[in-house]
Amino acid sequence: MAYVQTRQVSAGQLLSGTFEELVAIKRELAIYFALFIAAGVMSDFLGVLALPITLATTVGYFVGQYWLFRAALGQQGLGDNAAQQTVLLFCMALLLGFGLYIGFSIFVIPGILLGAKWIMAPAYLVDEENKLFDAIGASWRASDQNLLPLSIAYGVIWLIWVGLFFLITALSGGIASALYSTGLGGVSNGLTAFTWIIFHLLPVMLLGLSVTAYRALGDSEDALVAVFE
Numbered sequence: 001m002a003y004v005q006t007r008q009v010s011a012g013q014l015l016s017g018t019f020e021e022l023v024a025i026k027r028e029l030a031i032y033f034a035l036f037i038a039a040g041v042m043s044d045f046l047g048v049l050a051l052p053i054t055l056a057t058t059v060g061y062f063v064g065q066y067w068l069f070r071a072a073l074g075q076q077g078l079g080d081n082a083a084q085q086t087v088l089l090f091c092m093a094l095l096l097g098f099g100l101y102i103g104f105s106i107f108v109i110p111g112i113l114l115g116a117k118w119i120m121a122p123a124y125l126v127d128e129e130n131k132l133f134d135a136i137g138a139s140w141r142a143s144d145q146n147l148l149p150l151s152i153a154y155g156v157i158w159l160i161w162v163g164l165f166f167l168i169t170a171l172s173g174g175i176a177s178a179l180y181s182t183g184l185g186g187v188s189n190g191l192t193a194f195t196w197i198i199f200h201l202l203p204v205m206l207l208g209l210s211v212t213a214y215r216a217l218g219d220s221e222d223a224l225v226a227v228f229e
Contacts, residue, residue, distance in 0.1 A: 009216045011152035017212030028071045062090045069126040072211045116150035117143050123214035142217045161202040168198045
């Protein structure tokens with residue numbers, strides 16, 4: 001008998017769970033953001049090393065995401081298959097990112113729906129060490145009966161991020177202008193390191209939603225019940 005999702009979850013539960021998951025790994029998040037802020041400051045003040053720092057932070061982003069997923073899922077350290085899982089996360093980001101780009105380019109709604117269908121894929125990949133397409137397929141199936149609340153939660157996360165983006169960009173720009181007007185132009189240039197960190201907030205919030213949805217809907221026990229019915 002085919003697996004039929006029987007669990008139901010509300011958008012409110014998904015959103016509250018998202019931030020509860022992030023609070024639970026606040027130590028790991030503090031380390032994650034501190035390292036990227038430090039890399040941004042170095043990139044601003046050591047212009048000659050900007051390219052190697054950018055390459056290092058690109059690799060570090062996927063290693064960091066894998067580490068945060070493991071922490072959120074209750075696993076310790078990077079794991080024995082860290083390199084392989086990090087590469088798979090990178091491939092997943094490229095594959096799903098392309099699909100989401102197409103979806104959002106056509107219209108916002110298709111992009112949100114695709115994002116909701118795929119939101120659990122990274123959690124499946126990290127927690128169960130599935131193959132790339134197996135994780136994507138598992139997320140697609142597990143979201144079947146909860147697409148509306150998942151879509152609402154996914155869309156709200158995006159709206160929160162857009163609001164934070166404009167707020168932090170405005171604050172950073174105001175501080176930089178104030179410093180420049182007092183003759184501290186060199187110092188104000190360094191503040192650009194803090195503006196791009198906003199881009200890390202979206203994947204971190206989506207990580208929280210991914211783990212929350214996976215815990216609520218991705219439990220394999222439902223599949224086992226269906227098999228033996």
